[in-house]
Amino acid sequence: xxxxxxxxxxxxxxxxxxxxxxxxxxxxxxxxxxxxxxxxxxxxxxxxxxxxxxxxxxxxxxxxxxxxxxxxxxxxxxxxxxxxxxxxxxxxxxxxxxxx
Ligand SMILES: [Zn+2]
Numbered sequence: 001x002x003x004x005x006x007x008x009x010x011x012x013x014x015x016x017x018x019x020x021x022x023x024x025x026x027x028x029x030x031x032x033x034x035x036x037x038x039x040x041x042x043x044x045x046x047x048x049x050x051x052x053x054x055x056x057x058x059x060x061x062x063x064x065x066x067x068x069x070x071x072x073x074x075x076x077x078x079x080x081x082x083x084x085x086x087x088x089x090x091x092x093x094x095x096x097x098x099x100x
Pocket of ligand 1: 029076
């Protein structure tokens with residue numbers, strides 16, 4: 001059984017990662033912005049492979065349909081949450097002074 005994060009040290013993971021990096025657009029699947037090819041490895045804007053359904057929640061770590069390109073920072077912020085959207089600032093509710 002593959003436990004959380006064990007998959008990243010496998011040959012199979014490296015192959016999948018290389019394949020996705022070469023064949024998919026360099027657009028972050030989490031925030032939707034382009035991923036700069038000039039970003040330094042492991043920097044916040046660098047390319048990272050994200051699991052759409054986190055492995056911790058039963059997602060297949062090697063399923064091509066379960067992975068997407070992402071910024072390292074977006075992937076880190078997402079962590080093991082299933083949401084595919086970045087955490088958004090929740091505006092306080094607008095106070096209505098009277099009923100219309
Ligand atoms: Zn992003």
